[in-house]
Amino acid sequence: MNANQLDVAVDEQLSNKARWVWEETLKLHRRAQETRVASSLSPIEIFVVLYYGGFLRQDPRNPRWDGRDRCIISKGHGSLCMYPILADLGYFPMDELEKVCQEGSFLGGIPDPVIPGYETINGSLGHGAGVGAGMALALKRRGTDQTVYVVTGDGELHEGANWEAFMFAAQHRLDNLVVIVDNNQICMLGPTDEIVSHSDLAKKFQAFGWGVRGVSDGHSVVALSEALLECQRDESGKPQAIIANTRKGNRVPGLENAPLSHVTAIKLDLIDQLLGEGQ
Amino acid sequence: MSTMQPPQVRAMRDTLLLSLYQAMLQDDDIFFVTADFGSPVLDKIRADCPKRFINVGIAEQNLINVSAGLALEGFKVFAYAIAPFITMRCYEQIRVNLALLSKVRSINVNLIGVGAGYSYVVSGPTHQCYEDLTVIRALPNMRIFSPADQVVAASLPAKCLASNGPKYLRLDAQVLPVLYGAAAPDFDLGFYEHKQGEKVCLLATGYMVHTALKVADKLAASGVSVGVIDLFDLCSFSEDQLQSMLASYQGVVTMEEGFRGRGGMDAMMFDYIARRGMDIRMLNIGVEGEYHFELGERNVLHEKVGIGVAAVTEKVGRFMRALPELKSDLLMSTKKLTVKL
Numbered sequence: 001m002n003a004n005q006l007d008v009a010v011d012e013q014l015s016n017k018a019r020w021v022w023e024e025t026l027k028l029h030r031r032a033q034e035t036r037v038a039s040s041l042s043p044i045e046i047f048v049v050l051y052y053g054g055f056l057r058q059d060p061r062n063p064r065w066d067g068r069d070r071c072i073i074s075k076g077h078g079s080l081c082m083y084p085i086l087a088d089l090g091y092f093p094m095d096e097l098e099k100v101c102q103e104g105s106f107l108g109g110i111p112d113p114v115i116p117g118y119e120t121i122n123g124s125l126g127h128g129a130g131v132g133a134g135m136a137l138a139l140k141r142r143g144t145d146q147t148v149y150v151v152t153g154d155g156e157l158h159e160g161a162n163w164e165a166f167m168f169a170a171q172h173r174l175d176n177l178v179v180i181v182d183n184n185q186i187c188m189l190g191p192t193d194e195i196v197s198h199s200d201l202a203k204k205f206q207a208f209g210w211g212v213r214g215v216s217d218g219h220s221v222v223a224l225s226e227a228l229l230e231c232q233r234d235e236s237g238k239p240q241a242i243i244a245n246t247r248k249g250n251r252v253p254g255l256e257n258a259p260l261s262h263v264t265a266i267k268l269d270l271i272d273q274l275l276g277e278g279q
Numbered sequence: 280m281s282t283m284q285p286p287q288v289r290a291m292r293d294t295l296l297l298s299l300y301q302a303m304l305q306d307d308d309i310f311f312v313t314a315d316f317g318s319p320v321l322d323k324i325r326a327d328c329p330k331r332f333i334n335v336g337i338a339e340q341n342l343i344n345v346s347a348g349l350a351l352e353g354f355k356v357f358a359y360a361i362a363p364f365i366t367m368r369c370y371e372q373i374r375v376n377l378a379l380l381s382k383v384r385s386i387n388v389n390l391i392g393v394g395a396g397y398s399y400v401v402s403g404p405t406h407q408c409y410e411d412l413t414v415i416r417a418l419p420n421m422r423i424f425s426p427a428d429q430v431v432a433a434s435l436p437a438k439c440l441a442s443n444g445p446k447y448l449r450l451d452a453q454v455l456p457v458l459y460g461a462a463a464p465d466f467d468l469g470f471y472e473h474k475q476g477e478k479v480c481l482l483a484t485g486y487m488v489h490t491a492l493k494v495a496d497k498l499a500a501s502g503v504s505v506g507v508i509d510l511f512d513l514c515s516f517s518e519d520q521l522q523s524m525l526a527s528y529q530g531v532v533t534m535e536e537g538f539r540g541r542g543g544m545d546a547m548m549f550d551y552i553a554r555r556g557m558d559i560r561m562l563n564i565g566v567e568g569e570y571h572f573e574l575g576e577r578n579v580l581h582e583k584v585g586i587g588v589a590a591v592t593e594k595v596g597r598f599m600r601a602l603p604e605l606k607s608d609l610l611m612s613t614k615k616l617t618v619k620l
Contacts, residue, residue, distance in 0.1 A: 113383045119351070120384075121375050130341045131376055134348020138310075141330055142352070161372070164341035172333075 010053075014221035018048045022251065023275055024084035024097070030271045032101035035109050038249035038261035039078025039153070042184040042218070046151060046244055049224040050180075051085050055232075056149065060090035063116045069146050070135050072119050074128025075153040075182060077110050082117070091117040126159025128152055129179060133169045136177040136239075147232075150179045155187035158196055163208070169239040170209025177239040178231050179210075183218065184248035188262040201243050211238040218244030288457060291432035291450040292393050296320035299357060299436040303328045309440070310349050314342045314360040316393070321359075339364050343372035343390075350386035355440055361399075362392030362408040362449060366415055377445035378418035389439040390447045395425070395485050396536025396566075398452035400577050404570045412535060413542035415447045416513065422446040423513040427488035430459035431511050438466055451486050453577070458488065458509070469516025472524060476506030479599055480525060483534035484510045484544055487564070490581070491534050493588045494595060505532075505595065513544060522555055529602050530560045532595055536586060539565025562598040564591050 021044050029037040050056045050071060059065040073079045087094045092106075092115070099105035106114045110123040120131050132150040139146045156162070169177050181201065185192050192198060205212040211234050213227045224244060231240040249255030252266055252274065266274075289297075300323050303309045310331045311324055325332045331354075335342045339360055346356040358365065366373070377388055392411060399406040415421050422444060426432040435448055464471035473488070474495050483491035488509040495507050506528065510516060525531055531552075535544040545563035552559060566584045573583065581587035585594070 113380070120347075121380050124371060124375050127344055127372065127375055130344025130372075131348040131351070133341075134345035134350075135352055136348070137333070137345065138349045138352030138354055141310075141354075161340040161344065164335070164338040165344065168335055168338070168341055168345065 010225075011222050014045075014048055014053055014225070017052050018045045018219075018221060021048055021081050021084050025081040026252075026266065026271050026275060028080055028083060028097060028100050029266060030268060031098070032109065033265040033268075034101065035080050036077045036262065037080060037266055038252075038255050038258070038264060039075065039184070040080035041250040041252065041255075042246035042248045043075070043078060043151060043182040044081045044250070045219045045221050045224055046180055046182060046246075047079070047082055047085055049221050049228065050149060050151075051089060053221070053225050053228070055225075055228050057146070058089070060086070060117070063091055067144075067146070070119055070132070070139075070148040072128040072132045072135075072148065072150045073111070073122050074132075074150050075125065075156050076112075076122025077125075078153060078182065079111055079122070079151075082111065083107055083115075086115070086117040089117075091115075125153075125156040126161045129162045129165035130168075132177055132179075133165045133172075133174060136169065136174040137172055139176060140172075140174065145176075147176050147178060150177070152179060152181055154181055154183045154185055154192050154198060154201065155195075157181065157198060157201070158187075166205070166208045166210065166239075173237045174239045175234065175237050178228070178242065179239070180242045180244060182246050183243050184246045184257075186248045186257065186259060186261065190259040202241075205241040205243075209238060211236055211240045213240070213242050215242060215244040218246035219250060288454055289429050290318075290452065290454050291426060291429050292318050292391070292452070293320050294429040294433035295391065295435055295448070295450065296324065298433045300324050300327070302436050302440060303331065306355070306440070307331070308353060308355055310346075310354040310356045312342055312346050312349070312356060312358045314339050314358075314364065316360045339369040340372050343369045343388075344376055346388045347372075347376035347380060347386060350388045351380075351384060355387040355389075357389045357391055357436070357439075359391045360393075361406060362394040362411055363406065365390050365392045366408070366411040366447065370414060373415075373421070373445070374418055378420045381420045381443075381445050385443050386445065387439070387443045388445045390445070391450060392447060393450045394452045395449045396451070397577050397580050398486065400453075400580065401574055403572060409537045409566045410541070411447070411449060412513070412537045412544055413546075416547060417542065420444060422515060423449060424511060425449045425484040425513055426511050427483075427485055427509050428455055428458040430457060430463050434463055434466060449485060455486065455489060464509070464511070466512070467517065468520055469512030470508050470510045470521060470524075472506065472508050474505070474507040476504045476528070478505075478528060478602065479530040479532060479595065480506035480508060480528045481532045481534055481595070482508045482510055482525075482548065484513065486536050487534040487586065490586065490588055490591060494591045497588065497592050498595065503596075503599070510544070513547060518551065518555065521551075522557060525557065525559060528559060530562065530598060532562045532564060532591075532598065534564040534586070534591065536581075537565055538568050539563050539585075541565075541568060560598075560602060562594065564594060
């Protein structure tokens, strides 16, 4: 994607896709109520822009294609929304979505790289940045122009290993590493600020030697696209962070920004009602 | 076996790193990552392979994660740090990004841990390492190599490069006597028989192989012949061959420089013997389960925790006396043993 493509049509196309992914995510949650749906509704637009917006070079028919850009979905529990995206793109058949969390399915409540399109183990938080930094270093040593994207959550950034990785990435000028923070600002037991506050996350990244871009509305496909484009254009040599302010449980009444939404299931009749409104 | 020149006496890490340095000169796909832990040999790697040498700083969690990332991109990685830190500071990273990930992605990451057992004698229990065999062998897909001398250590890089998967190389920090000066052991077996004995075999790993040889000499002076086997591949030794070798013995004595009875080599042998239905009694020699802050020479510390030459000799003597088959025919020799000990 380039700046000229950020026109109304692209906005509409990506927004429609995000809306479809939102609906499909609710359908998955209807089938498997144990899934972490609130955490999976906040990063939808981030993934849609990456996967449909032309940022991620990929070959769904050959998920481990050498020439691909890497996307590490570090907040694995909050990526139920990736299942319809990967199926829609052709990583696996759409009918697999019907089997989510069922015996014999590879689509579990927390995804692992048995799912075509997933790169790493994602169930335990705080690993993506370090593994991504290693991949970014390797790709640089190989002399390729590929980018490693890591999607993480703000709660996940409590894990100290992230900050070891952030120091490392800056030290080695891994400008092919982009960390996108799904900054929904809610952990499992309440607002991040009330648990252990990140204070000013942008300043922290800056202090660690990163280029930082804030996206005030992380559900705006245009704003996210612009931030990703700016990362592509950046010539500072620094690794890049995008802090996208999002809403946990986005657009679900009673769930959106609810402090204890993390393991809350959406009642089936509400899902029906929401999907009815959306169809 | 292949014949070799008698080597210059060095620490295990130095012979291993020299081999690895030679391999890195030939193979651009080898990466070396250290957690700010050095060796004179590292200077050669850093000087001659600067693009494939990375110091992550004192950050073992990141050491493992970066190594996993490099390996996912096809590099064969050697990660290097002090043994307790590279195994336990970053255990979850090893579990998730090496043991678990290697089930679904092909990666070759080799953890070089220096400082097995008490080898950092004066540094105390933070730097000493008695739990690593237990925690690493708990993880499926991990292999453990525990060399007893610099020659086996030197052969490890080639072994590790030849097969994918995560591995832990448990190295002693001290310069130890060379055991394999004339010939390197057969790596496919995973063990080497130093001595044949009559009723009991000492099955030791790492530094404890040296202790076992001394114990065997001491017992031999009393007229008692025990076998000594160095088990250096703890996860994929030839089970059939070892069983054949142990078939002539009535008792086996495991010897490890790690906690006894907490899931280390002794537990591995319990499983092995039970699983294969072997008719053999077992005695386990290991650090009696407590941390110690006392200072002293390694052999003195070993005696305090029950794994020194005198302590092991006494325990083996008692073990032999308790073997029912030995009650009559060893009466004389055990009496003699008691007097001499």
